[in-house]
Amino acid sequence: MSHLSERPDKPAVGVSMPHESAVLHVTGAALYTDDLVHRTKDVLHAYPVQVMKAHGRITGLRTEPALAVPGVVRVLTGADVPGVNDAGMKHDEPLFPDEVMFHGHAVAWVLGETLEAARLGAAAVEVELDELPSVVTLREAIEAESFHGARPLMTTGDVDAGFADSAHVFTGEFQFSDQEHFYLETHAALALVDEAEQVFVQSSTQHPSETQEIVAHVLGLYSHEVTVQCLRMGGGFGGKEMQPHGFAAVAALGAKLTGRPVRVRLSRTQDLTMSGKRHGFHAAWKIGFDADGRIQALDATLTADGGWSLDLSEPVVARALCHIDNTYWIPNARVAGRIAKTNKVSNTAFRGFGGPQGMLVIEDILGRCAPLLGLDPAELRKRNFYRPGLGQTTPYGQTVAQAGRIAAVWQQVEDNGTIADRTRAIAAFNAAHPHTKRALAITGVKFGISFNLTAFNQAGALVLIYKDGSVLINHGGTEMGQGLHTKMLQVAATTLGIPLHKVRLAPTRTDKVPNTSATAASSGADLNGAAVKNACEQLRARLLQVAASRLGTNAADVRITEGVARALGSETELAWDDLVRTAYFQRVQLSASGFYRTEGLHWDAKTFRGSPFKYFAYGAAAAEVEVDGFTGAYRIRRVDIVHDVGDSLSPMIDIGQVEGGFVQGAGWLTLEDLRWDTGDGPRRGRLLTQAASTYKLPSFSEMPEEFNVTLMENATEEGAVYGSKAVGEPPLMLAFCVREALRQAAAAFGPGGASVELAAPATPEAVFWAVQAARRAGVPDKDAAGNDAAGNGHAVRGNARNGRVGADAEALSGA
């Protein structure tokens, strides 16, 4: 067992406990960034001047009318920026743009004594625009070859030979939807300037260090002149990894120029129309199978809708390519990635970070091809699993460690879910119900953990022990509800050997731990946990020396457990508080900064090869759905999940991540439906679903009626802190089973054996068209044209001929 993964006796990690802030949450006492406004005097409120055109060059910006509005204090424009007018890391994201790049782009900000005054001021600002042609949909971008950023190509084996060896070759297309983060707390920042001109920004950010960096370069300051703090976020999901920087910079600029605190808080509609989302993708693919259904070759081109600026689109596409294999061995592959440049918000990180998009492509392919191969979809998937002991590598060249877990979690799902019995029961139900069909599908997950970019895989911590024995920990990670702080408290208590109540956690601030990475890529606990552990180990080593001298033994023979130090084989006890006080009087340093860098990673972005991931997280899920054939409406009757979190640091937290990720994934795949005005009218490029009333998240009605989550047992991960594994993102992709079950239920309305294509998201309408198509598959020679589906261009189309399928699937969104 590795030093990193080994747990001491009676560890605080592994204990099931609620979120460390749970009591504050339920009483409303927990503070979020915008709650601080009401505790701060003389705050100015900032309101954006959004231009409601998809693309155009600004030829005039008149702010005087705004200044005439009572209560308006100042209007911020590009001319006010003392440093660099850029809100991103790629220098393609002007904070105050000269060119409107998407419908709703903010070109100036109005500061007012009240939000109402700022709003009226923003409405009074006059903007003149030379409108320019716009690219709104992925299809338009592909046709116009409007791309930006890197064009990675991932190759392995000999693709042409693979196709030549294939008994069945299918081709198809698939376009699927973007997704709004819809963190319940919208973007918010509150900036103050102190007597020494130090800028202090409270920001709802997953990446305080980068927010600090952007604020500093916008203001023309050094990083040590800017401090960013994040108390907690009301949800992040990746949407606050890159996007908060500009809003924080606006608040900081306003505070610097006026000397007063400035608050930026987006309304829901502002947040929806100004901030980036999960990338929607288009995929064109060709796949070859041998006579037994084993994948021989895959040739695919993935195009991500990047929006107007690059943001994180390049690493998102890289991760999509790195996950197109999911749990399946693809010996010969050629997969290209590209980023469409469109006149839309700048799409960004979202739980899974391209991984879900890559995996959705292969799961969709298998779901469509299984009937054409004459195979049960579960059987097709199982036949293609990576196998342990064969040295199989991913298409980018990393050996798949623990490949046996793919089949192991799947088997456990089959057992826990009594899949065989229920499959028979479903067949009987379907035979007896002409208007209602049920189906059950299982899908698996393999997700690589670590930032693709090796440099980000580092973290720091600062642990302080006070004379009274109380402990305060600081680390670089942010809390967005994922329970990172809870886990960090457990890690610190475990390493120091003290009860949890002795440890407290300080808010995340850039002046405590510098140069941190984003709390992202599921890596928060792995990286910060190892850094906290490292700091605590330094302190423990010093305290063991002190204890050894007091207990008359060697430091190597002292154990601190539950707040008491003992020598091995001795009854003599030394209480933690006494130990700490003794150390203080012996002038032993009681603070330590910890550091961690993930070992053994390498990645060559140019050749697209390497071992970018420390390990893989595995999981499998089964979903049973029921579809109403009259309307396409459906329910998720039951879900069974087995997920691999290594040895859990905090089981209640981890189960919460699995359940929440699953439902969020199911939302993306079935319900959440971003729509944009793609017509040529005056509102071209406008987001049509810009409120909670039109963009629907999963509610109680989408929760599986029966929901069983099991964590894989005896799953120690040698390469991570206390044997655990990352959990934030991987469970989102367990939700593929819901979409596959809907596909199979739709098929059950037809004669069977037909390939069913299903739009993503699979809304009731999309399922209805799939049901209609499946029914028509039972009526040969009937002209498919003229039916409702084709007439509206809303359904997916395909036809099988001579063992080949020419498919043109287009999601409703953006169509």
Add this chain to the structure above:
Amino acid sequence: MVAARITVNGKEAPIAPAAPHTTVLDYLRERGLTGTKEGCAEGECGACSVLVARPGVHKPTDWVAVNACLVPVAALDGQEIVTSEGLATAGRPGTPPLLHPVQEGMAVRGGSQCGYCTPGFVCSMAAEYYRPGRCARADASVGHTAEHGPNGFDLHALSGNLCRCTGYRPIRDAAFAVGMPVEDDPLARRREQAPPRPVATEYTQGGSTFVRKETLSETLELLRELPDAVLVAGSTDWGVEVNIRSRRADCVIALDRLAELRELRVESHCLEIGAALTLTEIERRLDGRVPLLAELFPQFASRLIRNSATLGGNLGTGSPIGDSPPVLLALEASVVLVDADGEREVPLADYFTGYRQSVRRPGELIRAVRIPLPLARVTAFHKIAKRRFDDISSVAVAFALDLEDGIVRKARIGLGGVAATPIRAFAAEAALEGRAWSAETVEAAARLLRAEGTPMSDHRASAGYRSAMLGQSLLKLYAQTTEAVSS
């Protein structure tokens, strides 16, 4: 007139200097009670849920959860509310607060992750906790469904609360595990006393005014003087206009507590429902007497909205996709309009004249809705939407049929979401009436239904799907009636 005041968590405070359009949410946050959160500002997410003491259906007072983001604080002049901060009891100095049972359940079961939606969930859950009709089942294994707990907890109480983190399972577990209030629970005891009386209010700030008169006649007199004043009951529509479309009004007149608009009368030939009764009050007071309404209510927005929204408001805004008009059209309801000169009754089928327009004249308001009795025996409401809880209809179809000896004696079909106004499906009705309730008749009528109105394609659904669903609804109803007979 006494200055406007509101009681929050047991402490009374002036409403000034809030503007007349200031919501309860903003008022609370301004006062430092930041537990109540804004997630959407349009009554969709429930992060702003608070408890209001209202006239009770089964006890003198009900604790009712509402969206604080929609209600102007001036509308709660003289009223009492409780927020998440007020549910916990302060512990001794230096010790944590004593949690309310629903807070305890949410905390220990992992019901919060980011915690932002949590105070709202807690308030919605507390309202259901105190619902007088809620009772634990003697046998916990019976009647326990995905939406109804063994403790009588109706999950629809949380249908207006969104959580983006948990996936809801631990919240459901917490809801289904709460017990009954103990005897000395202060909020349970408060139910036994009379609710706060409605208070005549004339609240003016910055040139705009919020007015609540004590009687209908005073209200009508004012309305004659100010025919352009905005009329509000639960403010569930006006609140969205204020927050999302930044509308402001010189004068807003509140109708929700006028006794004349809050009667529910059952007479031999008709049922009269006061226009200012909330949908929750109608639902609980009718208690299933009108099956078509009973089928409608759980599908109408969320419990948080139904606790404020009224039939008068739903008809008054004239939305073509409001869910009550199709049902009321199928029930052949009429609208009782009143102004300072008197009353008139207009059949609902003649009420709507165009997109958000009606025969209601300036100075007139809706006093009641009349539903003729006896009711049709076969009724159904089919709401087609993306989400089952709390969504806006793509189309809504209501059926009221009289079947006798296998013959359709009478058919009334109301449709929403297919035209500029809610409409009756006259052609399909005619194709059904006098004919055998058979697959053939139904197929023919379904074809006519599909051709009704002029459905459009938008972000909710395509025109093709909307048309298809009109016909499918009738086919589904037929399948349900015939399968029920055969089983």
